[in-house]
Amino acid sequence: MVQNGGSGRKGSFGQSMKAVMWSFLGVRKRRDLEADAAQLNPLHVIIAALIGAAIFIGILILIVRAVVG
Structure with a gap:
């Protein structure tokens, strides 16, 4: 019998963030x-991907402002 209480995965958020950054x-x-x-928790991976995308977009905006302004 499978319990729906949790995913049973033990990966930390830091491991998820590292995996997402290498994947980028x-x-x-x-x-x-x-x-x-x-190993990794899918929710951690989704959150890490959103954070990584926000950082990437922020860096692009800073580069564009530096070049244009």
Whole structure:
């Protein structure tokens, strides 16, 4: 019987953030991807991806303002 109380995954938010940042760069190894899929909490990955996207957009805005202004 499967319990719906939790995902049972033990990955920390820091591990999720690290996995997302490496994925943004596109340099993940297949075995690392499979290990992440087995360990990381999907909610942590989604939150880390949103934070990473916000940081990326912020950096782009700063670069554009520096070049234009």
